[in-house]
Amino acid sequence: MNDRLPGFSTLAVHAGAQPDPTTGARATPIYQTTSFVFNDADHAASLFGLQAFGNIYTRIGNPTQAVLEERIAALEGGTAALAVASGHAAQVVVLQQLLMPGDEFIAARKLYGGSINQFTHAFKSFGWNVVWADPDDVASFERAVTPRTRAIFIESIANPAGSITDIEAIAAVARKAGVPLIVDNTLATPYLIRPIDHGADIVVHSLTKFLGGHGNSLGGVIVDAGTFDWSKDNKYPMLSEPRPEYHGIKIQETFGNFAFAIACRVLGLRDLGPAISPFNAFMILTGIETLPLRMAKHCENARAVAEYLAGHPAVAAVNYSGLAGNPYNNLARKYAPKGAGAVFTFSLKGGYEAGVNLVSNLKLFSHLANVGDTRSLVIHPASTTHSQLDDAAKVKSGAAPDVVRLSIGIEDKEDLIADLEQALGA
Amino acid sequence: MNHDNYDDNYIRGILNGVKSIAMVGASPVNVRPSYFAFKYLAQRGYDMIPVNPGHVGKNLLDKPFVASLADIGRPVDMIDIFRNSTHIMPVVEEALRLDPLPKVIWMQLGARDDAAAAKAEAAGIKVVMNRCPKIEYGRLSSEISWMGVNSRTLSSKRAPMPTQGMRLSLNRTSLGGGETAASDRAAKNKADPT
């Protein structure tokens, strides 16, 4: 019972998991069931009324999923977490708790292209209005604040360009505006950056990427930092007002510093429905056990490949914040001292054509629309993930037409460099 | 005593040690947090006493309401105060007139009165503020993990069967004392004018 804080690797293996109560199974079982029996009518009523802890139905929660949630909450230093079907589902569920039709949120312009689409089109149809700001210009966030602002959304390491966001500076803007800061920490993972330590109130992930890490399962997660007072003014009625769907319970009053995670589960997930499958939760949980080992190798390989490309005569520029001289190098040293991640872009002197040729000549890198796999991946964002954007928006989001994006895997770095060498020379 | 965050062993010692709990401000309305906490603690084997002058003559889960601490008429180990911060002091003063004194005074989530806490501590009473005993019990037993909550504990022993009406072990390994870094920061930010 000594109160010492275990290290990150110990938490990555153990947090949230315990041998199964009935069988003693040591690995977390896949509870592949839709529903759970009640002990009696009173127990059922207590569970439905949020009065007891326990399982009801897998759209609301599942024991395999619960282990995944507690593990990520522990790794991020949050009070609680909620796992959902995908990174995009996490973003919908978070904003549904915070915005009413007609409200606004401020988002960094440098984001995963799919998030830019989701915010611009899908969310607009819900009446949630995104206002864009430039993550390299903190004052642009301040200028975007209005009385309808309900949240600020940024990526810690931005996809695709791998640029690093000054989380603390933007957290200060959010605090002054009295709104929560949401950080998408997908590309960094808590191994490289823990946004809550820098002022984030909510962290979201696509678990599909480095956390799951093997390119085999979709998932998303929401982490509650437990730091935001939802009842301070009337901005967040989902958390501060009596909820008619639960006989007038006030979520923050009842659940204290993990109220946001509970709201996401019992108001968001329950009603919108994007539950993670128990099997995917198991696959991602297994992936997380090796997160520290994998991330160290991803970062080591990414640095070696970036250095190699920076010295290649056919390469015009390499955007890897881990390299000295990169405009984000100081931020990378501050926020991600263990490594600047494994997703970055570079451009070729031969422009768009040369980029397309490179992608088709690579033999080990896989050409596909994902990042954060054990395998090394390559894509041309301008014609794929960011193709819906116009040219100006492509440049602003770091996906200019001559840019190629790499996600460096955990193979032997010599083999990755040899593959690039042959493809650049072909 | 630092009341911004508590060592898990402090909370564990209290929840393992007390047997009877008088809940001041207990509500018979089944959507109020006090009702949730009362029911849960009763199910986990605590001898619960509802205190609320507005409901004398009624029962809360078969336990008769009493009007005041003085009306309990037998020793109680812990007073759990379900009142706003502004109503804490009179309850603590009433508790200090009990003989024998309670061992613990606990103030619910959101409730904090440092002057009242100092008075109780001067009389040798342990104090917890701004916490919920249901949440702390669920956390230290890991029962709350069903809700994706960070219990901040680890164990390689077989988990308890999550059945009703059972005392659970609270003696898992804690991940460092007190609150998470985030909650500590939140507490500090409360005093921060920006």
Ligand SMILES: Cc1ncc(COP(=O)(O)O)c(C=O)c1O
């Ligand atoms: C930074 C980032 N956020 C969110 C997402 C969306 O995640 P998902 O595909 O799991 O919905 C992605 C996917 O590429 C991403 O890279």
